[in-house]
Amino acid sequence: MELTPKISNHNFKSFLWHATFLAFAKNFMDVDTIIPSMVVDAGGEAMQIGILTAIMLGGSNFTQIFFAPYISNKPFKKKHLLLGINTRVMALLGLGILLFLLHGNQHTSVLWLMFFFIATFSFAGAYTNVSYVDIFGKSVRQEKRKPFFSANQIISGLIVLSSAFLVKRLLEWKEYPVNYAFMFSIGAILLLIASAGFWSIKEIFPSKLKISGIKSFFKILQTELKQNKKLGYFLGYINTQGIAISFLPFIILYAKDTFNAQNADTGVFLIYKIIGIVFVSILVLLGATKIKYNLLLYSNVLLSLFLVMMAFIIKDVASVKYIFVLGGIVYSLFGISMNGLLLELSGNENRALYAGFAGAGNILPAVFPLAGGTLIKEFGYPAFFIIFTLIITMAAFFIFKINCKK
Secondary structure (H helix, E strand, O other): OOOOHHHHHHHHHHHHHHHHHHHHHHHHHOOOOHHHHHHHHOOOOHHHHHHHHHHHHHHHHHOHHHHHHHHHOOOOOHHHHHHHHHHHHHHHHHHHHHHHOOOHHHOHHHHHHHHHHHHHHHHHHHHHHHHHHHHHHHHOOHHHHHHHHHHHHHHHHHHHHHHHHHHHHHHHHOOOOHHHHHHHHHHHHHHHHHOHHHHHOOOOOOOOOOOOOHHHHHHHHHHHHHHOHHHHHHHHHHHHHHHHHHHHHHHHHHHHHHHOOOHHHHHHHHHHHHHHHHHHHHHHHHOOOOOOHHHHHHHHHHHHHHHHHHHHHOOOHHHHHHHHHHHHHHHHHHHHHHHHHHHHHOOOOOHHHHHHHHHHOOHHHHHHHHHHHHHHHHHOHHHHHHHHHHHHHHHHHHHHHHOOOO
């Protein structure tokens, strides 16, 4: 069956439905502010923040290596997409119920149980993403993709910005753990509504690719790396620039340790992060047909370096919010460029595989937060900032080699 403009537009709207209600949910489960702040309030320190960030960001994406061989063998991916998002809903709901039931001195004793729900939520997200990339690539026409990513960021940003004020009020309304319990429960309900968009998708192309197992998967990866040189540089780019998205959770810890930031400050940080996301997304959407991926990639490296410079020079908690503006810009640019590049480098038959290959690009982002927690504990924040700078700088080499002119 042909992917007609009518079917493509239908699927475009279905993906936007999901993106819209996911945007409502994002603030209530934000991985850069809300979840790290909750863990710190529960007694977590640098090592726990490192483990948490490794799970939520690089670690969860790394598991795509193991999910991709299984999902690639399935001719249709929609039911796996639904399984993944509904597992995320249940994990969020479980975390909310756990926090509602907390009393007295139980907080530290259930810290690892919190990690279980967060890990389930994150790994289910990676499982969902493999199917998402495959279905999106086959169900939305090429000329609609970059506008979708930009429109997605803008819609998400505007909705998230408006709902961020509600999150800020919730953080101030009740003390830990009740405030977080309300937020995760609301997030679960909104994510369930978002899943309706996935039910509506028309998946018209079955996949014909068959993989016998994980060993076969790595053989295919080896072959693809030889035949598609840019794939190796793409993985190098994710392994270096990818650590930038793990920076903000450590800034939450830094602000609480250094400036005694409170829950109200966390709400402010979230709002300013979203301002950065909306700002850059509008710019990218306005220039969607003119802006090349190379410009987005190099800009992201440069802005990531400015991010570290700001962390070095801030002197009070009021200044921390400006780091989150820039952090939102970096986060948004990475999401737009990484997803777009992945679609450009892959074809219709191997997109689920390439989503799995992208997991191999998350080895360093998975390890870096763990190492970052150790660096902060043993040598302090300056050592962490310096190592971060060195790794980010290396990303420029891989961008030069990718040289994506689209």
